Amino acid sequence: MVTGRHFAIPALLLTLFLCLPARGATPAIPPMTEAQRGEAVFLDAMSIPCPGEVFVALNKVCRPNWATLVTPATAPVTTHRAQLALAVGVLAANGYIAVEAQDGQQVRNVGREIMSVAKALGVSQSLLGRGNSLMEFAENNAWEALADELEATENEVKATMVEQKDRDLVCLTSAAAWLRGLEIASGVVLATESLQGIEVIRQPELASKLAAQLGALPPRLKGGAQVALTREALESVASLLKANGLSQQESRNALQKIHDECSVVVKSILTSATALGTPAPAASPSASPAPSPASKTTGTNSSASVTK
Amino acid sequence: MNNRPGTPLLPLILVGLCFAALVAGKAVAEDQPVAGAVKNRAPILPSESRRIALETAGAFVNDGFRIRDGEWNGTLAKGTPRFLQVTLFAGENYWFVAASPARGAMLRVTVYDAAGKALKGEQWKGESGNGGGARSAAGVAPEKSGKYFVGVELLEQADPAPAEFSLVYAYK
Numbered sequence: 392m393v394t395g396r397h398f399a400i401p402a403l404l405l406t407l408f409l410c411l412p413a414r415g416a417t418p419a420i421p422p423m424t425e426a427q428r429g430e431a432v433f434l435d436a437m438s439i440p441c442p443g444e445v446f447v448a449l450n451k452v453c454r455p456n457w458a459t460l461v462t463p464a465t466a467p468v469t470t471h472r473a474q475l476a477l478a479v480g481v482l483a484a485n486g487y488i489a490v491e492a493q494d495g496q497q498v499r500n501v502g503r504e505i506m507s508v509a510k511a512l513g514v515s516q517s518l519l520g521r522g523n524s525l526m527e528f529a530e531n532n533a534w535e536a537l538a539d540e541l542e543a544t545e546n547e548v549k550a551t552m553v554e555q556k557d558r559d560l561v562c563l564t565s566a567a568a569w570l571r572g573l574e575i576a577s578g579v580v581l582a583t584e585s586l587q588g589i590e591v592i593r594q595p596e597l598a599s600k601l602a603a604q605l606g607a608l609p610p611r612l613k614g615g616a617q618v619a620l621t622r623e624a625l626e627s628v629a630s631l632l633k634a635n636g637l638s639q640q641e642s643r644n645a646l647q648k649i650h651d652e653c654s655v656v657v658k659s660i661l662t663s664a665t666a667l668g669t670p671a672p673a674a675s676p677s678a679s680p681a682p683s684p685a686s687k688t689t690g691t692n693s694s695a696s697v698t699k
Numbered sequence: 700m701n702n703r704p705g706t707p708l709l710p711l712i713l714v715g716l717c718f719a720a721l722v723a724g725k726a727v728a729e730d731q732p733v734a735g736a737v738k739n740r741a742p743i744l745p746s747e748s749r750r751i752a753l754e755t756a757g758a759f760v761n762d763g764f765r766i767r768d769g770e771w772n773g774t775l776a777k778g779t780p781r782f783l784q785v786t787l788f789a790g791e792n793y794w795f796v797a798a799s800p801a802r803g804a805m806l807r808v809t810v811y812d813a814a815g816k817a818l819k820g821e822q823w824k825g826e827s828g829n830g831g832g833a834r835s836a837a838g839v840a841p842e843k844s845g846k847y848f849v850g851v852e853l854l855e856q857a858d859p860a861p862a863e864f865s866l867v868y869a870y871k
Contacts, residue, residue: 420809422814422815422816422817423782423811423815423816423848424815427780427782427848428782428815428848430782431782431783431784432782433783433784434771435769436767436768437769437770437771437783437785437866437868438783438784438785438786440787440788441767441768444767444788444791444870445788447765447788447791447870447871448789448790448844451790452790535765538765539765539766539768542767542768543768546769590790590843590844591790593843593844593845594786594846595845596786596845596846597786597846
């Protein structure tokens, strides 16, 4: 005889079966609203990747011969604060390249040059300890610590700029560091037959954002030749990186254009005000870089070699 | 015969005075900061939330991750997530670590793509030790380079006051 108990047990089991997945499942995370995306915080030290990050990503897809990409570290001789701020970014990126190449002498040179520019900007006081750390780590071949110290040095320069009511200069340093990283990365990708690593550098939104930040600078900074050139390059790079569905040759041409535009900007940033278009001498005799057999003139890395 | 008995001692006294002045001057000079030298500035102490976040992210360093020097901090209220725009690279691995010292707090970190859709990845949660604060991390490996968002949400809290938080990230 079938009783109510016979129905109760399967009903209980069925209820448990139906309830268990619901209890065990992770609650679905709702997508962001358009307003949330629009209001998301954009922070210089978190939203803009440091050159070291770009290079780590590149190391995964191809093996750049970093030693051939090391460039002499020369700071411009100028009193234009915007150019000096841009130079800090380029020099910091050069430091990362020297770290990847494990070239201790170049790291020391870059450290000295950054100190020299920081002095010209009036932000060197708090940086002397950083400079000494860079020298010490370079002496001891502590490459990971050097990469961390380079980022910390760049951030400390920026923090001091903010303290000194020069907040506007910060975005110049970040933009220049990113452009120099892009110059190197595009050179590395161009040196491969199949444009290996091109996906790594496809960051059109960031280029647009940096261009917009430079466009919002006060006229006294925006009017400088290097700032205008940097902004134009960022806008051009953003549109070139946005292009989709290109053939291999079209992609190569676009990448070459990106590389050339970045090279022009970097060269301009490192050119002394008095040199009138010629490469800048070192800011101080002590800051002269030691000649390196692997070094090349800034902005001519289109033939960057890649170890396969 | 010496009409001036003090005279032989005078040069000695003068030399002694000069020597004393030199020593004193050097001592004073050593106490004063040298122009251009690093001032003995008080070290900038990280906030408690940053300290916990860095301590948590430090675990990933052993696995080859590199922590960025930057930080995003602020306060969170339950039910009001906050978002940060980040730029990530295809093929790279990331861990975003958020921490709060607030008692009884529970955080959730989520990484979203440019369209605002949550990415699939790893999740980690933990308590911050004696204080009863919270630590949470999200690990992702994006397939495309570009713009992403990191959301930090306060799921639970003991105190009604907004909870302080800090977010750092590590990459490899």
